[in-house]
Amino acid sequence: MFLVTDSYDQTEGIVTPEDCVETVLGIEIADESDRVDDMRQLAKLLMKQKRRKRETDTV
Numbered sequence: 001m002f003l004v005t006d007s008y009d010q011t012e013g014i015v016t017p018e019d020c021v022e023t024v025l026g027i028e029i030a031d032e033s034d035r036v037d038d039m040r041q042l043a044k045l046l047m048k049q050k051r052r053k054r055e056t057d058t059v
Helices: 017-025 039-058
Strands: 002-005 011-015
Touching: none
Parallel strands: none
Antiparallel strands: 002 011
């Protein structure tokens, strides 16, 4: 596991060996604890839902 910092030594995140393998292979590795296969797709879906809710709340 690696700790990622910026040029000001502020913590940006953590990189796991799984992250490295996924990047090299270009695939998403799903294991038994993952509830969602594609986190990027889920994040996009949740953002769209939030945006729609905000638009309907302001009208």
